[in-house]
Structure formats: C-alpha cells, structure tokens
Amino acid sequence: xxxxxxxxxxxxxxxxxxxxxxxxxxxxxxxxxxxxxxxxxxxxxxxxxxxxxxxxxxxxxxxxxxxxxxxxxxxxxxxxxxxxxxxxxxxxxxxxxxxxxxxxxxxxxxxxxxxxxxxxxxxxxxxxxxxxxxxxxxxxxxxxxxxxxxxxxxxxxxxxxxxxxxxxxxxxxxxxxxxxxxxxxxxxxxxxxxxxxxxxxxxxxxxxxxxxxxxxxxxxxxxxxxxxxxxxxxxxxxxxxxxxxxxxxxxxx
Numbered sequence: 001x002x003x004x005x006x007x008x009x010x011x012x013x014x015x016x017x018x019x020x021x022x023x024x025x026x027x028x029x030x031x032x033x034x035x036x037x038x039x040x041x042x043x044x045x046x047x048x049x050x051x052x053x054x055x056x057x058x059x060x061x062x063x064x065x066x067x068x069x070x071x072x073x074x075x076x077x078x079x080x081x082x083x084x085x086x087x088x089x090x091x092x093x094x095x096x097x098x099x100x101x102x103x104x105x106x107x108x109x110x111x112x113x114x115x116x117x118x119x120x121x122x123x124x125x126x127x128x129x130x131x132x133x134x135x136x137x138x139x140x141x142x143x144x145x146x147x148x149x150x151x152x153x154x155x156x157x158x159x160x161x162x163x164x165x166x167x168x169x170x171x172x173x174x175x176x177x178x179x180x181x182x183x184x185x186x187x188x189x190x191x192x193x194x195x196x197x198x199x200x201x202x203x204x205x206x207x208x209x210x211x212x213x214x215x216x217x218x219x220x221x222x223x224x225x226x227x228x229x230x231x232x233x234x235x236x237x238x239x240x241x242x243x244x245x246x247x248x249x250x251x252x253x
Contacts, residue, residue: 189207
C-alpha cells in the first residue's frame with residue numbers, strides 16, 4: 001500500500017501537483033493531492049501510477065522468488081498482495097483508481113454532471129456485486145468477511161460523497177480563465193438552447209476544458225441572442241441559476 005500511494009505522489013510531483021496529506025481510510029492509505037487548475041496535469045497518469053507500481057513489484061517479486069529460493073515463502077505473499085492490490089484498485093468504483101479513471105473519461109465525453117451521475121451509478125452497481133461476492137465468501141469460509149466490509153464501505157461512500165455538481169462546474173469554468181490566459185489559444189464548443197432553458201440546465205452541459213459560445217433560439221428556431229460562458233456565469237452570480245434565458249433577456253434589455 002505504501003508503494004502504491006508513493007507512486008501516486010511521485011506522478012503528481014512530476015506534474016507539479018502538491019501533496020496535501022496522506023490519510024488513513026477503511027481501504028488503507030490515501031494520498032490527497034491538491035488540484036492546480038492552471039497546470040495541465042495528466043490525471044490518468046496520476047491515477048494509473050499506483051496500480052502500475054503494484055504490477056511492477058509483482059514482477060520484481062517473481063524474479064526474486066525464481067532466483068533466490070530461500071526467499072520463496074516471503075515472496076509468495078508479496079506476489080499475491082501486489083497483484084491483488086493492482087486488480088482491486090482498477091475496479092470501476094469510486095474512490096478507487098479505476099473509478100477515478102472512469103469518472104474522468106465519462107466527464108470528458110458527457111460533461112461534469114452527467115459524467116459524475118453515471119460514474120456513481122456504475123460504482124453502486126459494482127459495489128453491490130462486490131457485496132454479493134462478500135456474502136458468498138463469508139458463507140463458504142464461515143469466518144472471512146473482509147470483502148463484505150469493503151463492499152459496505154464502498155456503498156456508504158457512494159451515498160455520503162455527493163458534491164454539489166453545478167457549483168463544481170461553475171468553479172471549474174472560473175478556473176478556466178487562468179488556463180486560457182496562459183495558453184492564449186483554447187478549444188471551443190458551441191451550444192444551442194431554447195429561450196425557455198434555465199441557466200442552471202445549461203451549466204450542466206458545459207465542459208471544463210472547452211470555451212463555450214451559447215446561441216439562444218426561439219420557437220421558430222431563429223437565433224435571438226448570443227452569449228459567452230463568462231456572461232452566463234456573471235448572470236448566474238447576479239440573479240440565480242433558475243432564471244430562464246427569456247426572462248434574462250427581458251431583464252437585461
């Protein structure tokens with residue numbers, strides 16, 4: 001576990017990310033790494049570095065066991081421990097590495113809100129399957145309930161960790177400005193909404209890694225107004241996320 005978390009820390013440090021703390025959770029050690037929105041860190045490399053470190057240790061232990069026979073018994077434990085840690089952490093369940101990778105992929109394809117929603121659903125499904133496996137393990141072994149406890153923690157985590165996703169998306173959009181100014185060139189995306197659409201609904205469809213131009217159309221499908229994402233954020237801060245584009249345009253005109 002220490003090797004696993006050290007790999008995460010090293011991968012983050014190489015990409016100029018800051019280690020906040022190392023916490024002890026029900027699943028073992030957990031390195032908390034600070035987000036830096038002005039640094040284009042490769043989150044996939046940070047998340048995959050832990051399982052990769054375990055796989056590397058798995059092969060090292062096999063080599064040691066093969067050529068140093070007197071260390072055979074001890075190496076068997078480390079061989080199984082490292083491969084099990086690698087496979088377990090790649091399960092598509094939050095807060096495991098596999099769940100974080102899945103979340104990043106879905107968020108990049110669907111946007112923050114939908115990506116988080118589907119990641120949580122898949123995490124619940126796989127946690128439930130893990131719970132069933134834990135029940136079978138307990139019935140067969142009569143005493144080993146380790147998987148049962150882990151599955152229970154996973155299910156609890158899905159229920160307890162519910163961030164306000166709209167606010168998260170607004171925060172990411174705000175931090176985008178520093179990245180935009182640093183690069184000078186940024187990928188864009190166009191969105192088309194009806195006048196009846198609320199600003200909060202639009203925010204859910206925005207991506208944190210694109211600059212948005214929003215076209216507002218009426219019922220006749222004619223463009224009546226064009227907004228930038230910064231204008232949308234300003235109006236949400238000034239009014240609220242429940243205001244529709246029709247009401248907004250009547251208010252500001």
